[in-house]
Amino acid sequence: MAPTLPSGDQASDQDNWDNGRLAHKRQLLTEIVLRNRLTALVVGGDTTCRVLEQLLLRSYGVQTQGVDNGRDAIALIASGVKFNLIIIDMILSVLNGLEATRQIRDMGVHCKMLGVTACSGESERQAFLAAGVDVFIEKPLDPEHLVPILRELDGQ
Amino acid sequence: MAASSTDPTQQLNDYIRTMHDQGILDDNFDQLLALRREQNPRFINELISMFTNDAEAYIAEITNALSLTEVDFSTIISKLHQLKGSTSGIGGHRMYQACCELRVAADDGDKDRCDELFLRVKEEFNTLKQCLDSISQMRSNIISNGTRSRRRRPL
Numbered sequence: 001m002a003p004t005l006p007s008g009d010q011a012s013d014q015d016n017w018d019n020g021r022l023a024h025k026r027q028l029l030t031e032i033v034l035r036n037r038l039t040a041l042v043v044g045g046d047t048t049c050r051v052l053e054q055l056l057l058r059s060y061g062v063q064t065q066g067v068d069n070g071r072d073a074i075a076l077i078a079s080g081v082k083f084n085l086i087i088i089d090m091i092l093s094v095l096n097g098l099e100a101t102r103q104i105r106d107m108g109v110h111c112k113m114l115g116v117t118a119c120s121g122e123s124e125r126q127a128f129l130a131a132g133v134d135v136f137i138e139k140p141l142d143p144e145h146l147v148p149i150l151r152e153l154d155g156q
Numbered sequence: 157m158a159a160s161s162t163d164p165t166q167q168l169n170d171y172i173r174t175m176h177d178q179g180i181l182d183d184n185f186d187q188l189l190a191l192r193r194e195q196n197p198r199f200i201n202e203l204i205s206m207f208t209n210d211a212e213a214y215i216a217e218i219t220n221a222l223s224l225t226e227v228d229f230s231t232i233i234s235k236l237h238q239l240k241g242s243t244s245g246i247g248g249h250r251m252y253q254a255c256c257e258l259r260v261a262a263d264d265g266d267k268d269r270c271d272e273l274f275l276r277v278k279e280e281f282n283t284l285k286q287c288l289d290s291i292s293q294m295r296s297n298i299i300s301n302g303t304r305s306r307r308r309r310p311l
Contacts (some may be wrong), residue, residue: 046241097177118241140241
């Protein structure tokens with residue numbers, strides 16, 4: 001991946017940021033190299049979370065799109081756009097995550113779906129899985145959960 | 157050049173470490189820093205600004221919902237869900253914990269407890285905001301100094 005920081009002095013200043021705590025996190029971000037071009041849709045009502053999830057996916061080279069409600073997600077998929085991965089929040093405006101997930105599955109979409117939520121109760125987990133997500137993750141989305149899924153989708 | 161206590165980068169690292177020690181920030185903030193290399197230098201500052209704006213909006217909506225004669229617990233839970241999510245994403249550990257406690261009170265429909273715990277959420281948000289604002293300022297200074305250094309480089 002082409003560096004986005006200018007070379008030279010600023011890069012050396014940035015190098016000084018490294019410490020043991022960051023090293024492990026950074027290692028996870030370079031842990032895999034995707035052989036295939038993967039695409040993902042992030043459906044999240046909260047801007048900060050949606051942007052973070054898209055940034056994380058893009059750091060692995062996944063092409064991402066983001067929408068902030070279930071209705072727009074349904075419309076995008078209905079328009080014929082295909083995704084390898086859909087990450088969907090449970091609580092959304094207009095059409096909530098559970099119902100949006102059901103409708104996406106009813107449309108015959110079989111791609112991997114990750115349900116993410118700030119709530120980690122068993123009832124929430126069961127409801128999301130019953131609606132059709134393959135995996136349930138408590139926010140925030142992190143490399144430890146994402147890397148195995150990307151490997152699987154990439155056929156590694 | 158060896159890093160010293162006057163080195164802005166070292167000062168920022170020390171500040172972040174202190175915030176970790178006090179429980180204000182957690183490993184999720186480190187994840188943002190790890191993403192930093194892949195993005196533009198100012199993206200963390202932009203993200204901090206985004207989080208602060210979102211959080212203030214959620215807090216305003218929860219304030220309104222709590223002030224109603226018939227408290228709107230449904231809205232409180234919904235906005236709290238989003239506030240929890242963005243707070244955990246930015247790495248605001250203590251604020252996240254305060255949100256979790258408020259969520260329990262909201263689920264129970266306990267207005268008095270909600271009022272009490274919401275005060276704590278707002279206090280923790282103010283603390284987190286000050287912390288993130290300091291980090292933003294320190295990072296802006298580092299980036300600006302780096303830009304000035306490059307301009308002074310001989311051709």
